[in-house]
Amino acid sequence: MQDFLEFFSFTDANIRYVTLGSVLLAASSAVVGCFTLLRKRALVGDAVAHAVLPGVCLAFILSGTKNPFILLIGAFVTGWLSLVVIDYITSRSRIKEDTAIGLVLSVFFGIGILLLTAIQQTGNAAQSGLDKFLFGSAASLIGEDLIAFGVVAVLLLVAVVLFYKELTLLCFDQAYARTIGFPVRGLELLLTTLTVFAVVVGIQAVGVVLMAAMLITPAAAARFWTEDLKVMLVLAALIGAFSGIAGAFVSYTAPSMPTGPWIVLIVSMIAILSFALAPGRGWVARILRQRRNKTRILEENLLKLLYQLGELRQDYGSARSLDELLERRNIPKQEALSGLQKLKRQGYLQKENQRWLLTPEGEKRGRRVVRLHRLWELYLTQYLHLASDHVHEDAETIEHIITPELEQRLIEELNYPDLDPHSARIP
Amino acid sequence: MILQVDNPVVEVHDLTVSYDRKPVLWGIDLTLPAGALVGVIGPNGAGKSTLIKAMMNLLPVSSGYVRIFDQPLKQVYSRISYVPQRESVDWDFPASVFDVVLMGRYGQLGLFKRPRKADQDAAMEALEKVGMQSFANRQISQLSGGQQQRVFLARALAQNADVYFMDEPFAGVDIATETAIIQLLRLMRDEGKTVIVVHHDLQSASEYFDWVVLLNMRLVASGPTEQVLNQELLEQTYGGKLTLLSKVGDLLRKQEFPAREKS
Numbered sequence: 143m144q145d146f147l148e149f150f151s152f153t154d155a156n157i158r159y160v161t162l163g164s165v166l167l168a169a170s171s172a173v174v175g176c177f178t179l180l181r182k183r184a185l186v187g188d189a190v191a192h193a194v195l196p197g198v199c200l201a202f203i204l205s206g207t208k209n210p211f212i213l214l215i216g217a218f219v220t221g222w223l224s225l226v227v228i229d230y231i232t233s234r235s236r237i238k239e240d241t242a243i244g245l246v247l248s249v250f251f252g253i254g255i256l257l258l259t260a261i262q263q264t265g266n267a268a269q270s271g272l273d274k275f276l277f278g279s280a281a282s283l284i285g286e287d288l289i290a291f292g293v294v295a296v297l298l299l300v301a302v303v304l305f306y307k308e309l310t311l312l313c314f315d316q317a318y319a320r321t322i323g324f325p326v327r328g329l330e331l332l333l334t335t336l337t338v339f340a341v342v343v344g345i346q347a348v349g350v351v352l353m354a355a356m357l358i359t360p361a362a363a364a365r366f367w368t369e370d371l372k373v374m375l376v377l378a379a380l381i382g383a384f385s386g387i388a389g390a391f392v393s394y395t396a397p398s399m400p401t402g403p404w405i406v407l408i409v410s411m412i413a414i415l416s417f418a419l420a421p422g423r424g425w426v427a428r429i430l431r432q433r434r435n436k437t438r439i440l441e442e443n444l445l446k447l448l449y450q451l452g453e454l455r456q457d458y459g460s461a462r463s464l465d466e467l468l469e470r471r472n473i474p475k476q477e478a479l480s481g482l483q484k485l486k487r488q489g490y491l492q493k494e495n496q497r498w499l500l501t502p503e504g505e506k507r508g509r510r511v512v513r514l515h516r517l518w519e520l521y522l523t524q525y526l527h528l529a530s531d532h533v534h535e536d537a538e539t540i541e542h543i544i545t546p547e548l549e550q551r552l553i554e555e556l557n558y559p560d561l562d563p564h565s566a567r568i569p
Numbered sequence: 570m571i572l573q574v575d576n577p578v579v580e581v582h583d584l585t586v587s588y589d590r591k592p593v594l595w596g597i598d599l600t601l602p603a604g605a606l607v608g609v610i611g612p613n614g615a616g617k618s619t620l621i622k623a624m625m626n627l628l629p630v631s632s633g634y635v636r637i638f639d640q641p642l643k644q645v646y647s648r649i650s651y652v653p654q655r656e657s658v659d660w661d662f663p664a665s666v667f668d669v670v671l672m673g674r675y676g677q678l679g680l681f682k683r684p685r686k687a688d689q690d691a692a693m694e695a696l697e698k699v700g701m702q703s704f705a706n707r708q709i710s711q712l713s714g715g716q717q718q719r720v721f722l723a724r725a726l727a728q729n730a731d732v733y734f735m736d737e738p739f740a741g742v743d744i745a746t747e748t749a750i751i752q753l754l755r756l757m758r759d760e761g762k763t764v765i766v767v768h769h770d771l772q773s774a775s776e777y778f779d780w781v782v783l784l785n786m787r788l789v790a791s792g793p794t795e796q797v798l799n800q801e802l803l804e805q806t807y808g809g810k811l812t813l814l815s816k817v818g819d820l821l822r823k824q825e826f827p828a829r830e831k832s
Contacts, residue, residue: 180662180663182659304681305680305681307675307678307683307684308675308680310664310668311672311675313662314658314659314662314664314669314672315653315657315658315672317622317625317627317651317653317657318651318653318672318724319675320625320626320627321625321626321627321646321649321650321651321734322646322675322676322728323643323646323647323676324675324676324680325680365663368663369663369664369665369708369710370663370664370665371662371663371664371668374663
């Protein structure tokens, strides 16, 4: 708690910088990641992330310093090279893209680890801290590093805003973009470069191994909440930023802890919650929808039963007992009872001495279900030429989902019929 | 029966297109007149879509060239419009119907510029022409096949082009959409636009088009519909695959031969 207060009061300048840096990095890579995701190049991001490691090591070996700009350039070069190699392999051989990505990722990463081990064994004092590129360390985002990475992150955001229209079209319909004269090759190059930069700036905080999660997961989570690309970009940035802050906090309170895995865990939690809770697309929404459908089916079946009983006895005005209802249709007693009570609350039924009676509204609704059932049976026999003894089951479900507009069209297409295929009157 | 016209809108000269070295279109020589509603017709795998894509410079060609208004494609982007196959994009993309139609204005706008009010008006007008104005704010993931096709058509209309290339606009759409589209295409032709349509249904072809291109890996016929759609030419197009032709194509691929000695 002490740590928490200390961190989030932001009194320490270092904390402010580290937080600012993490937020910038995470948000910018999340925004670029949206386009990578929509272009279905998520795996490519992973390959680039792993491929920057040899670049960082080479830059260090050649320059002998940990100057962030030089390391950035090294990372950029090998990251970019990996993409060129993937493209080359895919277009010039029979190897498919997923295989090419797998190959390039492991080869580049292997070389990177090799170089890193070699550097560590030289005993060069300046090398300490290079291994942080593996799993990230947000707390080391200070001074020169912060400026270098921060500037690139801001440039990324500016580029996305500037090229929003072009990148969107590229991701949605590349062929069309070319036919209106857009420089598609150039735009592809731009998006590739943005992706590489996003990875390069992110590795300081997250590390190469888990960087792909920073690129893709916020975008995937954001996609669940919205159907609007602009909103998706903002949401992804916010999700990224939040996990960035969380990562910085962890890195600050437990400096020996690698930041990357923490950030990835947090952003993955957000993603899982999004999958579960998002309106419309999420699991919870789906379960609720199914339950609503189930109650609706139960209620309409009860109203239908009461109406049919009235039809049978030519008397809609008298009350029926529960047993009378269950005789005609097998519904679990408890379920039927709670359904009846709910219908009573809604004003579709009245209760008289433990017996149930349709109100005028209930009768209307029951009649409609019966009508739809019979109309649909008629439609199936007339238009699909199904045998009349095969249509009942189908109509049992369809009767609950037909909208008033469809009902009108059914009636018109069937030419205002009187009788269903079983010669029952259509009410 | 290959009729060449003077002052063609589209000129295809000795066009050969290969996939993985195997030619799928052999030496197409074709000219199309202005203000015509042209149907490109042939069996599955005849290379109809390939021809359109090669015309739009979306595929590398092994030989030959395409000229539109007697200019290379690069000079006339603003005068042409392409309607890709509906399945060629992922309709689960986070965009509204209006967003997609507005893309039709991007060519005129050029890079960096945001769509202006006038572009929005043009997009709305295009949506009205295809009867989709009430769907402007609908998410594209919620559209039916026919509605998707109308949206693509509206996007092309928003371009205000002179020549339209459409890849299977009638594939998998409901009858109401098909009727609406063909009416629209006729309207465009009457305004002097040239519309080139890849079509797979022979039945409706004679009714829809006033110029027909019969294609089956090579050009079988090109001319006014009533002269082209006859028994003999249709048999040449649909009857019996040219097995020798595809065998030679397979050889080219296996031996990694270029389709032309010099490219």
